[in-house]
Amino acid sequence: MRFGAPARHGDVDLADVPPRVIDPTDPADRRRVVTDHFARRGRLLVGLAMRLGMGPDEATDVVQEAHLRLWRELCAGASIDNPDAWMTRVVYRLAMSEHRLRRRLRALVERLTTPIRHGADPAAALEVMALWQAVDR
Numbered sequence: 564m565r566f567g568a569p570a571r572h573g574d575v576d577l578a579d580v581p582p583r584v585i586d587p588t589d590p591a592d593r594r595r596v597v598t599d600h601f602a603r604r605g606r607l608l609v610g611l612a613m614r615l616g617m618g619p620d621e622a623t624d625v626v627q628e629a630h631l632r633l634w635r636e637l638c639a640g641a642s643i644d645n646p647d648a649w650m651t652r653v654v655y656r657l658a659m660s661e662h663r664l665r666r667r668l669r670a671l672v673e674r675l676t677t678p679i680r681h682g683a684d685p686a687a688a689l690e691v692m693a694l695w696q697a698v699d700r
Contacts, residue, residue, distance in 0.1 A: 593637040600646050601630055608654045615658040625661065629653040671698075 605626055612622035629650050636643060643649050675694060 593634065596637060596646060597630055597634050600633065600650065604647060604650065605630075608650060611651065612654055612658050615655070616662065617658055621661065625654055625657045628657055
């Protein structure tokens with residue numbers, strides 16, 4: 564299909580078919596929305612997460628978490644007009660949160676594994692001890 568071409572299914576122009584209204588109080592509608600979205604867009608969202616630097620397992624976990632969040636939002640009665648855009652945003656934000664977490668952990672490990680020289684600044688030694696106490700909590 565060309566980009567920008569109207570979507571067609573058989574002899575029906577899908578642009579003429581009104582979208583089905585989702586009843587957030589109906590569990591069957593919620594289940595249908597989440598399972599349909601996972602079937603249609605799950606692999607694309609995993610690909611997006613992988614392009615954002617995640618491994619295959621991490622990307623799959625992020626997409627599953629995003630679908631769980633979609634389910635929770637629908638159960639809470641939220642009206643999501645465009646599930647594709649909503650899910651893309653959630654996957655992006657989850658992937659970026661993972662990046663920030665990894666960056667902070669790398670910096671912490673680097674600081675904690677740097678050896679303290681005997682004549683080093685006592686304030687640095689106190690800072691390392693404070694970091695270890697924070698980790699132990």
